[in-house]
Amino acid sequence: MGLARGRRRIAAAVAALVGVGAVGVVVHRVLAPAEVDTPARAAYPAVVTPAIGVVGRLPVAPLIVDGRLRVYAATRQVYADQPVDARYRVTPYWSYRRWPAEVSGVVADGTTVVSRWSDGKLVALDARTGRVAWQVDGPAPAEGWTARRTGAGAVWDPPGLFLTRAADGRAGLVVSGPDGMGGFALADGRRLWSADVDGGCRTDVGTTAAGQFVAVDRCAGPAVVEFRDAATGAPTNRWVPPGATAGLTVTPVGCVTPRSRCRGLRTSGPAGGAGRGWLVGDGAPVAAPALDRAGVELDGERAVEAAGGVVTGRSARSGAELWRRADLGPTRIVAVQPGRVHLLTEANDLVTLDPSSGAQRSRFPMTAGRDGLGWSPGLAYAQGGYVAVERLREPVAPDADDQRYFLVAEPVVLAAT
Template identity: 50%
Template sequence: MVTAGVLAGLVVIGAATVVAWRVLAPAEVVTPSGYQPSPPTAEPGPVARLSAAPLLVDGRFRVYATTRQVRADGPIDMRTQVTPAWSFRRWPEQVTGVVATGTTVVTRWSDGELVAIDAVSGEVAWRAAGPQPNDTGYAGRRTGAQTVYAPAGLHTVVSGADGRVIVLAQGGSQLAGFDAATGRRLWQATLPGQGDACRDAGFSTTGGQFALVNSCAAPPAVEFYEVAGGELTSTWQPEGAGPGLAVEPLGCAVARSRCAALRTTGAGESRGWLVDGPEPEPAAALDPVDAMLVDGMAVRLDADATDPAVVAQVVRTGEQAWRWPLPTAVAPGPETTGDRLLAVQPGRVHLLTAARELVTLDATTGAELSRFVLIMPSERMTDWAPGYVYTQDGFVAVERLRLPVDPDADDGGYYWIQETVIVAGT
């Protein structure tokens, strides 16, 4: 005979089990609001101070990533973060990367799942099973910048075969390509040899390839995979490359995607190469380790010259296209850093001066487009160093880090302030 006490106990246990299941069971929550941000209207200057790093989509949305959620707000020039236009959350999986193409936001999760969100409606557009990521946890720290600006193993590329946009997902020894419009898996390839044990983070090229450095080769080599079908098409060893070969992609879109060039370093030298065709082509103008590529121009900061300047050369000819004299130098001290070439984007070159002025130059002519101190009206101090930098549609977003920069510090000691990401129109 079951007593009242036993029955009560069973009821409590049953209720606790239901609560635990609801809390711990795998779950997915899509929350569209129907809100449609307007296009930005701000003049050049700082427009927003945010606690999270925004990925700008469709000229209207700001997309953010946290440990288990991707969300969007807008407009782009809204001064602070506001109620999301939509959000997407999974449990217990974690976000490992986010990329965008057109109005499609593709999220990657720790179980390898790819989930695409339509930025306009906030609804799931498609989902697909991809390779298990090498890093199965969220790596974005407090701002999410690494997750939305430099996700490991997640890239976009345009196929030279048919012009379609492909989402590339790499993990372990697997590399897979998905149609960005539908999520259909186009192919999946197995990397030769020891897979990820021998290879660093890859990148896609404007020549329709995916590049990986194979450090186990003797000497190390760059492998190029054709993105329409995933085949290994060539293995390239730069002349003079030694065991310390390192490769830096140049002229890329966000997420190390659609890169137009690369720079190899090793054996005491650095060399630039264009990768917009089937084979790497030498580009001496990109040899300097600080040179950036935009609109066919190699741009660098010539700070050691008698008349310091930002200099641009035509990449294919080496001819100097323009020279912009630096403003009166402010000597860097313990609470600041010197002039630096901050970033480039189509049509624009961005310089950050020691006085924390953001100067934007026309990439083709060197004409000054805008200049202002990169602080919000409520801020006074400029004692910060730039962390992740992101450019899109004429905007610049900059993580601001505490000086001296200590990557091993906790978030309170690493970031300059709570709302550490500043967004400016140029």
């Protein structure tokens, strides 16, 4: 009798250990770091030529990649769909996930899509297949996912993640964090340089079309605009703009992609005080008076401003007027891309002008379905002839939750211009 009881106790103990082990295996599988790359199964799509007008509406913000794909970001995922002119978001063409790290930002150049993660990992995906091209450790960001529901903050304004191109044409990447920064070759992820920095007294600005990385440095005294060679990390200039104060703000303008490969800067004092515009190239910044006012955008060396119901194109260097449009009514510039400036009218018509002449390329209501035109624009993006705009519920309440902040469940309108 006692022997039987002993056997039962031993059996119960073994069963309990097996149960605990099974739970441990499940917990490990669920919580252990993981990486899931789901490559494309279909052929790489062709470039499409969409009809001018609204393409569709989306719940999340896209990056237009190679004129063929739309790439999106979520808290722990980067994924793509196609065709680029699909009216709605469709089943992913490819997908890449990591756990437990979070996406900090995503950029794309050609067919390379680079994501930055909260643990500092940089992961490059081949847009044609969705497969990992390279993966390296970079400076960790201050935070992981900080974007709102659409993910626009991660793909249209990725913190600390900047594209660059050297004088010989080689594409690169500058990555900045609170404790360090570095340069990487886009082709293979090779680290080109690194530097220890104090992110608490520095503010990233962006990269220039001449291959420099720009930041505002307040670490050793008065604010200084620091220029570094983006390919080597070597400081090339420390510039104090005229009238600079401790509250100096520097805004990039004329960028090919968000805060990357920019041709101009605007410097201003605290709280948006009087500004000064500058063109940036290989040498010292050159005064560009046509860029002095906030809201003026830059295409090449042409400054475009919408104010008082008039849209004006000027020479950025001299301020000389090149063209004028007074027939559009009150408008605001929402996005610029090479050869196109995009404006919204009071009725939320999207008007696209040629910045060299002011000639109208297209005009149409920026609406999809029956959503209507009673909304305010949020973040916007332009690439490859496309424009995407977040639609915000009026009156705009920046501190409200996403359901109140955005107009509808699919707040992003994508249009071809």
